[in-house]
Amino acid sequence: MHPPDRSKGARSARCAALALAAALLAPACSIPEAPSPAARRADYERAAQAQASASVDAADLVVSLHACDTATDAALDRAVRLGARVILAVPCCQHELLAQIDSAALEPLLRHGTLRERFAADVTDAARARLLALVGYDVQVVELFALEHSPKNVLIRAAALERPRPARDTAALAERYRAFADGLAIEPALERLLADRLPSAAGSVGA
Numbered sequence: 001m002h003p004p005d006r007s008k009g010a011r012s013a014r015c016a017a018l019a020l021a022a023a024l025l026a027p028a029c030s031i032p033e034a035p036s037p038a039a040r041r042a043d044y045e046r047a048a049q050a051q052a053s054a055s056v057d058a059a060d061l062v063v064s065l066h067a068c069d070t071a072t073d074a075a076l077d078r079a080v081r082l083g084a085r086v087i088l089a090v091p092c093c094q095h096e097l098l099a100q101i102d103s104a105a106l107e108p109l110l111r112h113g114t115l116r117e118r119f120a121a122d123v124t125d126a127a128r129a130r131l132l133a134l135v136g137y138d139v140q141v142v143e144l145f146a147l148e149h150s151p152k153n154v155l156i157r158a159a160a161l162e163r164p165r166p167a168r169d170t171a172a173l174a175e176r177y178r179a180f181a182d183g184l185a186i187e188p189a190l191e192r193l194l195a196d197r198l199p200s201a202a203g204s205v206g207a
Contacts (some may be wrong), residue, residue, distance in 0.1 A: 060085045065096040066092040066152060070189040076128060076156075077193035080135055087137070087158040090144055094124035125154055127188045130177045132158045134170065137199045172203035 030172040062079035066071055079087045090145065098120045101110060110116045112183075129139045137158040144155040165173075178201060191198070 030188045044073040056082065058082055062087050064089040066090055068093045069095050071126070073189040076132065076176055076190055080132070080194065080197065083160075085130070087156070089128075089158075090152065091125055091128070091154060091156065092152045094121040096189055097124050097127075097184075097186050100184075100186045103183065103197075106184075122193075123184060124188065125156060125184065127177070127181065127186070128156055128190050129158075130173065130180070131188070131190050131194055131198070131202070132156070134173055134177065134199060134202050135194055136161050136164065170199055171201060174199040177202050 059079065059082045062075065062082065062084040064075035064079075067075050067089075069092075072089055072094075073096075076087065076089060098117060101116070101120055101123065103110065106119075109119060125141055129141050132139045137160055139156065139158045142157060144153045146153070152181050181191070191202075
């Protein structure tokens with residue numbers, strides 16, 4: 001009979017603890033309209049403080065389920081810094097970029113509030129996916145379940161690369177991200193949080 005694998009159990013416990021913390025600290029998602037900048041900052045600060053105080057120093061798997069707005073970014077940042085091998089995030093209420101997005105070419109779309117909100121949500125998740133790729137993950141954005149069950153059905157699935165991406169490929173990804181962000185006049189929360197880990201070409205914050 002083999003002795004129990006205490007290290008594996010400990011890591012599983014850390015995974016569970018982090019997932020639970022993310023669920024508990026996520027702000028309520030029943031807000032009918034975009035929160036004020038002050039409210040968003042308060043939510044983000046509360047999430048960041050709760051995650052920073054969690055007694056977790058490593059994790060194989062991090063799960064973030066419907067963490068509201070930039071609370072998802074705080075969870076993704078923490079997952080990266082914990083060295084998570086797998087990150088699963090189902091975002092919710094992506095309001096942060098709603099006011100930031102600006103593009104003359106997209107004025108026919110952005111002038112309509114409903115379309116602007118939907119577009120901002122997709123832009124937010126596309127930026128998150130690329131930023132995770134730039135810090136060493138293979139990332140996919142997939143549909144988690146049918147829209148009839150919930151409109152918040154996007155899953156960001158990231159797995160740590162087994163070997164570093166070639167520098168040339170990373171530079172190309174970074175340049176395309178910068179063009180994407182600059183073209184829409186956005187500076188996502190995750191870009192700011194991961195500024196110290198991003199290639200210099202990827203972000204104005206870390207450049």
